[in-house]
Amino acid sequence: MPTLAETRGATRRFGSFTAVDSVDVAVNSREVVGLLGANGAGKTTLIRMLLGLLRPSSGEVLLFDSSPSMATRRRLGYVPQTLGLYDDMTVRENWMFTSAAFSAARLPLPASIRDVSDDLVGRLPLGLQRRVAFAVAFSHQPELLVLDEPTSGVGPLSRARLWQDIRDSADRGTGVLVTTHNMEEAEQCDRLVVMASGQVVAHGTVADVIAGREIVQVRCASWQRAFEVLDAEGLIVQLQGEALRVPGSARPIQELLARHDLQASVSMEPANLEEAFVSIVTAGTSR
Amino acid sequence: MSWGLEDASVRFGSKLALDGVTLRVDPSTVGIVVGGDGAGKSTLLRALVGLVQLSGGVARRPVKNDIGYVPATAGLYVDLTVDENLAFSGGAYGVRGAELARRSAHLLERIGLTQARSRLGGQLSGGMQRKLAVGMALLHRPPLLVLDEPTTGVDPVSRAELWRLISGAAAEGTAVIAATTYVDEAHRASTVMLLEQGRPIAIGAPAEITASVPGALGVVRSTAQPEGLAWRWGAAWRVWAPSDDLPSGAERLEPDFEDAVMIAALSDQGAERGDAHAR
Numbered sequence: 001m002p003t004l005a006e007t008r009g010a011t012r013r014f015g016s017f018t019a020v021d022s023v024d025v026a027v028n029s030r031e032v033v034g035l036l037g038a039n040g041a042g043k044t045t046l047i048r049m050l051l052g053l054l055r056p057s058s059g060e061v062l063l064f065d066s067s068p069s070m071a072t073r074r075r076l077g078y079v080p081q082t083l084g085l086y087d088d089m090t091v092r093e094n095w096m097f098t099s100a101a102f103s104a105a106r107l108p109l110p111a112s113i114r115d116v117s118d119d120l121v122g123r124l125p126l127g128l129q130r131r132v133a134f135a136v137a138f139s140h141q142p143e144l145l146v147l148d149e150p151t152s153g154v155g156p157l158s159r160a161r162l163w164q165d166i167r168d169s170a171d172r173g174t175g176v177l178v179t180t181h182n183m184e185e186a187e188q189c190d191r192l193v194v195m196a197s198g199q200v201v202a203h204g205t206v207a208d209v210i211a212g213r214e215i216v217q218v219r220c221a222s223w224q225r226a227f228e229v230l231d232a233e234g235l236i237v238q239l240q241g242e243a244l245r246v247p248g249s250a251r252p253i254q255e256l257l258a259r260h261d262l263q264a265s266v267s268m269e270p271a272n273l274e275e276a277f278v279s280i281v282t283a284g285t286s287r
Numbered sequence: 288m289s290w291g292l293e294d295a296s297v298r299f300g301s302k303l304a305l306d307g308v309t310l311r312v313d314p315s316t317v318g319i320v321v322g323g324d325g326a327g328k329s330t331l332l333r334a335l336v337g338l339v340q341l342s343g344g345v346a347r348r349p350v351k352n353d354i355g356y357v358p359a360t361a362g363l364y365v366d367l368t369v370d371e372n373l374a375f376s377g378g379a380y381g382v383r384g385a386e387l388a389r390r391s392a393h394l395l396e397r398i399g400l401t402q403a404r405s406r407l408g409g410q411l412s413g414g415m416q417r418k419l420a421v422g423m424a425l426l427h428r429p430p431l432l433v434l435d436e437p438t439t440g441v442d443p444v445s446r447a448e449l450w451r452l453i454s455g456a457a458a459e460g461t462a463v464i465a466a467t468t469y470v471d472e473a474h475r476a477s478t479v480m481l482l483e484q485g486r487p488i489a490i491g492a493p494a495e496i497t498a499s500v501p502g503a504l505g506v507v508r509s510t511a512q513p514e515g516l517a518w519r520w521g522a523a524w525r526v527w528a529p530s531d532d533l534p535s536g537a538e539r540l541e542p543d544f545e546d547a548v549m550i551a552a553l554s555d556q557g558a559e560r561g562d563a564h565a566r
Contacts, residue, residue, distance in 0.1 A: 032522075038442040039412055126324035153439070153468045155323025155483055156552040160518040167519045171510045181442045183471045184545060188521050224315055227458040236447050239317060239454035241477050241492060274471065277443050 001028040004144045004175040005050050009059035012045050019045040021198035022059065027144060027175040032166065034189030035179045038281050042198040043179050047146060050177070051078060064143065074102055076144040077137035081152075083129055087122030091132050094121055095139055102140035110135045112165065127158025134165050145169060145176045152182050163188060183274045196281040206273055213271040213279055216253050218244040220264035229260045236278070245269070247279055288349070289313045290335070290431055290462060295344035297330050297485075304330040306485040307344070310464075311478075312431065317457050318464045321473050321548070322482035328466035329359055331482065332433050335464065349431055352380055355424030359435040359466075362420030365409030369400055372408055372423055380427035387426075394422040397452055414445030421449060425456055432456055434465040438472065450475060470548050481551055489551040497547045501554075502529040504546055505537030513537065516553050527553060 005027045012020040020042045027033050037043045048054040049061050052068025063072040078084075085094050091113050099106065109117050113135050116124060121132060130150065137145060150166065151159045170176050180186055192209050194202040202209045220226040223242045230237040230246055233256065237246045246253060254266040271279065290312045297305035305327050312318050312335070322328045333339045335346055336356045348354065363372050370391070377387040395401045398418040400411075408416065417437055424432060434453065438446045454475075457463045473479040474493045481489040481496075489496050507513040507524040514534045517526040526537050527550050533539065542550065 036443075038444045039414060153324050155326055156470070156549045157556060158323055160549060164519045167510075167522070181440070181446075182469060183443070184469065190522060224458040224460075227454060231451065231455055231458070236451055237454070238447060238450055238475070239457065240474055241494070272471075274443050274447075278447050281444060 001030055003028050003062075004064060005177070006062045007046070007049065007056075007059065008062070010046070010049055010056045010061050011058045012042075012049060012054060013057045018198050020049065020056075023195070023198070023200055025193050025200065025203075027177050029143070029173050029175050030170050031190045032170055032176040032178060032188070034186045034192045035177060035195065036181075036186055036192060036277060037195035041195040041281070043195055045198075046195070047177075047179060051076070051146065074140065075142055076146065077140070077142035078146045079130075079133045079137045079148065079150060081148040083133040085121045085129065085133055085136065088120060090118050090120055091124075092117040094132065095136055098136045099139045107139060110138070112161070125158075127154040127162070130154065130158070130162055131165065134162065138165075138169060143174060145174055147176065147178050149180050149182055149185065150178060151185055152180070159184075183272075183277075186273060194277065194280055202280050209280070210271055210273060210276040213276045214268040215271040215275050216246050216248050216250050217267050217269045218246065218253065218257070218264050219266075220244070220257070220262055222262070225260070226257060226262055226264055229257060229262065236282075238275075245275065247275075288430065290347045290349065292331070292335060293345040293347070295331075295334055295346060296342050297327075297334050297339055298342040304485050305334060308480075308482075308485075308487055309344075310335075310480055310487075310490070312462045312464045314430065314460050314462045315457055316462060316477045317454060317475060318462075318478045318480070319473050319476035320464065320466045320480045320482055321468070321470055322466070323468055325484075326482040327485035328482055329435055330485070332356075332435050332464065332466055336433050349429075352427070353430045355427070355429035355432045355461075357417075357420045357424045357434045357437060359439070363408045363416060363423060366407065368405050368407055369395070369411070369419060370404045372419060373426060376423035377426050380429075382427050390426055390428075394425060397455070398422050399448065412445075414441045414449075417441055418445065418449055418452065421452055425452070425461075428459070428461075430461060432461050432463045434463070436466050436468065439468060470545050473544060473548075481548055483552055483555055486555070488555040489547070493544050496551070497542060497544050500542045500547045500550050502527060502550075503531045503533050504528075504540050504542045504550070505533040506540045507534070507537050509536075518549060525549070529554070529557075 003026050007023050007025050009022045011022055035043055049056055113132050151162045187206055193200055218226055235246050237244055250266045250268050257264045291310045292308050295308045320328050336354050373391045421437055438449055479493050480487050505526045507526055513524050513526050515526050517524045
């Protein structure tokens, strides 16, 4: 698969602050890559470098095998979380405006939004607004798409339709980079890149990122008391129904609870992606 | 004391925003309402706290001073400092003086904002603002805590901290009900309600909802859409057969909660259309 976008040792400094620190990422044709990171991890700076809005302080950013420029800008599509549509223009007007801006060939309005072509964008429900934003971003047939939380905030049926749009585009050869805080979106990606403090701290499939990490699960007749004990230790304890999940290892947790006269069944369970993510990004940083 | 809604409906003009919702909110539990934009989550919560009037049914809620409510947007004053926000909220609920100082210090420590006491609300990051808003709603130890999308747009680390704060209130006996658009947050709840177009399409413990999926679920590893009720999942397709007959080439799969949500939405859509096959 051809590589569409690539960074090699890309670094960006703002004064004495290093926002992106020697990052290597690549997005290939036909794949959907998820970019995860806590706020301030450097995701936005990395995206801005890929879009050609910022130059790297050192290292290399390659878009279609050359430095980002106006010529490469025409070959990519970007949908920010705020969608970037004109609310007081109709769907068709938004579509035509963007095609004209990219000097793209006049294509027919895609079937996904034809029914609402004369509606004002601002009046549509969020799921449809997102489909319009995708259609507009796809209108100049970009080779690389950058999408920010593309399916957040919509119901299950809308979400499925949005993913179908994204996958159809990838099947036609587009490379897709999804930035997200949403673990359901992350799990839909073919490959993940996890950033913390400007660096790539994990990458690969969901299983590669979880990397066999485990979490302590506590079941106790009084979850409330167990919660208070674990919480008072400063642990990031999470309630799951009536079970508690907490980072660490089983024995000290069991002993801690026993010191408070709490009988609990304590086991090690496979961590989910969110738990693994929190463990990865909090490991090297102090927040 | 348990609160909640019984067969509650809300009408805005000709639009039925909430359609016969029954939901119990018990002390020391976390209930979560999951739905997309326009599903009726905010209307449900606002009906529960008494901010919108029911056109039918009953809402059982404590007196206003016993409710902590955080709306989906705002929930704090951007022009006030963190301390002033807490004092303002305390004043509204009769928490003053030494009690306000003690409670504020405790909550600020829990949400990691002790060092930010004199910063303006508007200068805080999105995640910090949400934590402060939830902290303000908890100041007067309300028996009922109602949170509208407390974690939307919040990164996973801040999200874990927020849920720790929220679950901590439940551990102390508060009845918590929260709305979210993130399906994966549902596993935090003891009871989940899936809401679509103002109607509950599934309710129960997440494990119960997952276990009660009818028919069969399969995965089809191809880019071509398989026959039947199918949706794209990653590079493959998921296909659901209400009658247990999976198309050929489909590999059987145990549904997880996200599959159960999708299947509930598909069945609901089928029922809406009068599609006997999907019912």
